[in-house]
Amino acid sequence: MIATVARQHVRSLRRQHVFTVTMFTFVAMTVSAGAIGWSSHNTIVRVYDDATALLGAEGKPAPPNPFELVAPLAVLTNLVIYVPLIGSLVALIIGHLSVADDQATGIGRLIFSRRLRRSSYLAGKLQGTGAVLAIALAASWVVSVVSLRIANGDLPGIDELVRLAGFELVSWLYLMVFALIGMTTALATARRSLGLLSGLGVWLVITFALPQFTSGLRPTTSLNPVTDPVNTSQTFFQITANARPISISEQYKTIGAHLLGATTDATTADVWLRTLPILAALAALGALAWWLVSRHDYSRGTTDA
């Protein structure tokens, strides 16, 4: 029965072209990340050559190349920004649609006229949503490999392919958090738009407000994969830094940057430890979604105001 619900959910997403839009979005953001990474990398190498020649003409020593130790996967660093920015919004909408559509079209009433447990219904919805996001991320992985081949002039090695797969796996976990946020806000509100906007409010808090409170990162700073260190010596940050683990967008960015070789600040053990808050958020939201689904009245429809 779980598989039937999942198949119906995926079919519904395909019929509404949401599946196609999701695939296009993930492929486009991977191509864009690769193109930007390649372009800025090339420009910086040329700037470095020009600067070295200029300083050499003046008899000054050449500074070390700032990109000398950059890992091949670092070309895709922008993905660390695009997944929390664009991917999570797409996941939120998929999660929202998975519940809101059944309420609006009356399919929910029809489904529960059959012998179906609420937990199986939720598991089916999660399976369908998870499958769509996994396919989109798998496409992103393939495009990433092609982008790396073009940008670096060489195919990535096994270690790099595994790291890239690890990045996609962590991205999937992070996106599932937002799909669950979309589901729970749709289940908790009586109106469809209210659910969507509430989900958006949560997304704004996680993506922009929490990093500012816990690490002093301004909203536009959060948009750049390379950030200057922020002075967090104030008492305010000494208190709020304790809440940094719950700032899952920061945790995701650190893990992503490490896996793509853009930073060497954290150890591998530390990086995997950072997935715990994401897993905890998944578990908590999953429990909340189950609680809401089991109490939801599917005999009522939703309005749009």
Place this chain on the structure above:
Amino acid sequence: MPRNRTRITLARHEYRAAVRSKVLLGLIAIAVVTAAASVYIGAVDYRSQLADYNAYVTAATANGIQQVAPMPLQPLSLLRGAMEYLEIIGAVIGITIGYLSVSRERTSGTLPLLRSRPVSKTQLTTGSVLGALAIITTLVAATASVSVLSLGFIANTWISGDQIVKLALAYLAAIVYIATFYCLGVITTASSKVAANGLLVALGIWLCVVLVLPQIGDTLDPDNQVPGGLFAALTLDKAHEEQVLSHFGTYETVRTTIENASLEKHFERFAFAMTDVKDKYRGFTLGQLLKETLVNLIWLAIYPTALVALLYRSTRRQPTFNPGANP
């Protein structure tokens, strides 16, 4: 009823109906709280730096030093975070107000009732726009008041008359900027049979204009690729930087064109110039600042003008009678 009175009555209706929305109030609360928090964080840091500077001035004066270094701190620059929140969350609030304005009338069925009175569609639209402007002004005024009071009480710096004028202009630009997104919310919702789809389209455009385009422009900037700045890492001064960048004319043109396509970037440049965020504007008079940011002001006028025209067109096409809510 005189025409102006009708418009004001409609604007009042719009305002009252909007503030009844819990989601809108929630988003406004997020915007005000995050803006206040960002000013608070900056103000605490500023207060300690100001104390250090004052201690330096006292010590220098006591030692008979004639030339004391000018204060490097700019109190208005502490509003940078607050402005950035208006850029991002303010735009979402604008879209939400626009969306709610259309979907509310559709589902509550007040439109046929209003049209049974001697009220034209243009008056209806003008009333809604005025009501939305009043909500946006309330939001911006609340953010501005909290920010200025935080500067005064936490950073121990009360802004001067000149600074008030600059700040007023920055917040006026914020109202225009958010109102542009309100127009977008109305247009996309009014053009969609299913109101929620209109909201999704508006949010997609918001994502591209406010977050993706400026992000691409920023990331392509070579100086943003290395922590602390590429040119600083290469030990190049401003003159050398310009000399090197002169070889990258086409690249810079593409990069700035991408940035210029975003209304958000124009608002940001103007607001940052008015709030002393950028060092290059330090010491400029208000006239010089306005001259320097004229292009941004022109774009800030073009976008809302075009969208207001589209808004009147799309709301005129809205059916007066729309039976039942359409999810």
